[in-house]
Each structure stands twice: as C-alpha cells, then as structure tokens.
Amino acid sequence: MKNYAAIILAAGYSTRMGSFKPIINLAGKTPLQRCIELFKNCGINDIIVVTGYLNDRIEKELFDIKIGLNDIKVVINDKYSEGMYSSIIAGVESLSKENDAFFILPVDIPSVREHTVKKMMESYDKIKGGIMFPIFEEETGHPTLVPYSLTQEIINSNPKGGLRELFNQHKKQWYYETVADRGVLLDMDTKEDFEVLLEHVSVYPCPDYKECMEILRLCNVKLETINHMKSVAEFAKGLSLLLNDNGYNLNINYIYAGALLHDVAKGSKKHALQGAKIVEGFGYKCLMEIINEHMSLKTKDKIGEKEIVYLCDKLIKGERLVTLKERFEGSFSRYKDVPDVFEKVNEKYMKAKILKEKVENILGTKLENISDKF
Numbered sequence: 001m002k003n004y005a006a007i008i009l010a011a012g013y014s015t016r017m018g019s020f021k022p023i024i025n026l027a028g029k030t031p032l033q034r035c036i037e038l039f040k041n042c043g044i045n046d047i048i049v050v051t052g053y054l055n056d057r058i059e060k061e062l063f064d065i066k067i068g069l070n071d072i073k074v075v076i077n078d079k080y081s082e083g084m085y086s087s088i089i090a091g092v093e094s095l096s097k098e099n100d101a102f103f104i105l106p107v108d109i110p111s112v113r114e115h116t117v118k119k120m121m122e123s124y125d126k127i128k129g130g131i132m133f134p135i136f137e138e139e140t141g142h143p144t145l146v147p148y149s150l151t152q153e154i155i156n157s158n159p160k161g162g163l164r165e166l167f168n169q170h171k172k173q174w175y176y177e178t179v180a181d182r183g184v185l186l187d188m189d190t191k192e193d194f195e196v197l198l199e200h201v202s203v204y205p206c207p208d209y210k211e212c213m214e215i216l217r218l219c220n221v222k223l224e225t226i227n228h229m230k231s232v233a234e235f236a237k238g239l240s241l242l243l244n245d246n247g248y249n250l251n252i253n254y255i256y257a258g259a260l261l262h263d264v265a266k267g268s269k270k271h272a273l274q275g276a277k278i279v280e281g282f283g284y285k286c287l288m289e290i291i292n293e294h295m296s297l298k299t300k301d302k303i304g305e306k307e308i309v310y311l312c313d314k315l316i317k318g319e320r321l322v323t324l325k326e327r328f329e330g331s332f333s334r335y336k337d338v339p340d341v342f343e344k345v346n347e348k349y350m351k352a353k354i355l356k357e358k359v360e361n362i363l364g365t366k367l368e369n370i371s372d373k374f
Contacts, residue, residue, distance in 0.1 A: 005044065006048070008039075050076075120134060206253040237256045255308050314352040
C-alpha cells in the first residue's frame with residue numbers, strides 16, 4: 001500500500017456562510033472534526049490542517065475534541081487573504097518526502113464517506129500515479145488525490161484558475177472513482193447548503209435517497225423494479241412511523257434505504273444475496289441483512305427493520321398495495337405441482353401473514369386500510 005497524506009484546507013473567511021465554517025456545529029461534530037476523523041478512520045495519520053483566519057479558534061477546537069497537535073500538523077498560512085491556492089501551497093510545502101500521494105479536502109466539504117476514501121486508495125494503489133477524482137452522478141467532487149511528484153509544480157505555480165487550471169495541464173493523468181456518495185459534492189457555502197448537509201449526515205450510515213438512486217442507475221435496474229421499490233419504501237416508512245408512535249424504536253433510515261434497494265439485483269440468481277453484496281460494495285454494509293432476508297426471513301416473533309421491509313414487499317404488487325392472497329396467488333398457482341417449491345412459497349406466505357397480524361393488532365386496523373394515515 002502506498003503512503004498517503006491528507007491536507008485539510010481551513011484558512012478562509014467563511015464570509016458567505018455567515019459563521020466560521022470549520023467549527024460550526026454540524027449534527028454534534030464540527031466540520032473540522034469530521035474531516036480529520038474521515039482520514040484517521042481510513043488509516044491516514046499524516047494529516048495537515050492549514051489554518052489562517054481565526055487560527056486560535058481552530059487550535060482550541062483541536063484541543064477540545066482531544067485531537068492533540070502531536071497527532072496532526074497545523075500549518076498557518078499567513079497569506080490566507082490571497083485565496084485558497086495560497087493555502088494549498090502551504091499544505092503541500094509541509095508534506096513529507098515519504099508520501100506517495102496526498103488528498104486535498106476543503107473543510108467545508110465535511111460529509112464524505114470513509115468508503116469513498118478507502119476505495120480511492122485501493123484503486124490508486126493499482127496505478128503508477130496521476131490525479132484521481134471521486135464522481136457522483138457523473139460530476140467530479142472532493143477530495144482530490146494528487147501524486148507527490150506534482151508538489152514542486154504546485155509550489156512554483158500561481159495559476160489564475162487555481163489548482164484546477166494546473167490539473168488541466170495533466171489531463172492524460174486523470175483517473176475517476178465512481179462512488180455512491182453525495183458527500184463528495186456537498187459544500188456549505190451558504191445557510192441553505194448547511195441545511196442540505198444536515199439532512200445528509202442525519203441518515204448515516206445509510207445512503208440517502210439520491211445515493212440509493214445512483215446505486216440503482218449504476219446497476220442498470222429496470223424502471224419497473226425501481227418504481228416497485230419506491231412504493232415499498234414509502235409504505236414501509238409510513239408503517240414504521242405509526243409503529244414508532246406506538247412504542248417501537250424502528251430505524252426509519254435503515255428501513256427506507258433498505259426498501260429502496262432490496263431488489264437492486266432483481267433478475268439475477270439468488271438476487272437477495274447478490275443485492276446484499278452489491279450494497280456492501282458501495283460501502284453500505286449496514287443494509288446487507290435487510291436486503292439479504294427480504295425474500296427469506298430468518299427471524300420469528302420479532303418486529304424489526306428487516307421484518308418491516310419483508311412484510312411491505314409482500315404487500316406491494318408492482319406499485320399497488322394488495323392483500324397477501326393477491327400477492328401470492330400467482331406463485332401458488334405456478335408451483336402447485338412442485339411440492340418442494342410450493343412449500344417454500346407457503347412458508348414465506350405464513351411468515352408474512354403472522355407478521356401482518358401482529359402489526360395489525362398493535363395498530364388496531366387492517367394494513368390495507370392504513371395508507372390514508374400517512
């Protein structure tokens with residue numbers, strides 16, 4: 001494995017945001033803390049934080065979150081008023097010659113997922129060098145992974161178009177890593193941007209709606225299947241909220257994302273297992289159990305996230321809410337002369353029936369009648 005470093009740019013004024021971005025509270029953690037933890041959790045210990053404006057407040061933040069100055073290198077850019085490129089130079093000048101490549105991440109892009117950085121390093125290990133960008137929905141994002149061989153060129157240049165202008169001179173060395181991580185695009189230049197970021201981090205470790213849709217696009221899932229999964233997800237979300245109102249503590253994010261992706265491998269052999277492996281490959285191991293068991297539930301006498309997705313999938317035919325009998329009648333008819341298969345279908349039906357009756361007892365109504373409540 002190559003030796004990686006990370007440069008976090010946190011020297012700017014934050015004028016458009018109206019608050020000092022590096023240390024604003026973003027769902028319990030500051031953007032600076034999130035960026036540092038991102039790289040540390042990916043095994044990168046050579047981390048440089050470039051400060052300038054309100055440097056003392058950043059150093060206090062590092063002390064408060066118990067990340068000592070011995071753990072990271074703080075570089076003060078006295079020329080921060082000249083713009084971001086001056087901070088990039090300050091960070092690059094502090095790199096070790098032992099580094100093979102380094103990430104550059106502005107502190108106001110604090111919701112990049114660990115899987116993205118790990119995947120970029122994994123791919124970068126296989127090439128000789130070059131500049132790597134993560135891509136979400138066919139748009140390049142952050143962080144950028146840069147070879148150490150470009151350090152002197154970066155230091156000795158002052159391109160009007162910033163780092164991207166310099167990179168444009170090396171387009172033959174560009175590499176892209178496709179990810180299902182909207183965080184590579186989300187900054188916080190404005191208060192509106194900040195609200196979007198809050199929403200994005202609130203679903204962790206699950207993918208949000210756009211990330212789910214990108215996974216489905218990348219996997220070439222048919223529109224018919226996508227529409228079915230959307231219907232299951234909306235029904236499962238509404239049902240879960242009602243159950244939570246009745247004393248349950250179901251994780252709505254797990255249920256919604258799991259339902260949106262449960263048929264991601266539809267059409268392939270053992271599509272539930274294959275689907276679980278697909279979402280793991282995109283960095284969402286948290287959804288594997290829900291997807292793997294949506295066809296054959298292993299648990300009994302329990303109402304949890306995977307049970308809700310299992311049940312709701314059995315109540316939605318295409319995009320319509322139907323009875324269990326209507327949902328299963330085709331399979332019962334198709335396999336009536338194949339005893340082994342018929343028995344398995346009936347087992348799925350009975351599990352769904354028992355689950356449905358339990359939920360209906362809790363809510364005091366038939367599930368076919370509740371869609372108007374959410």
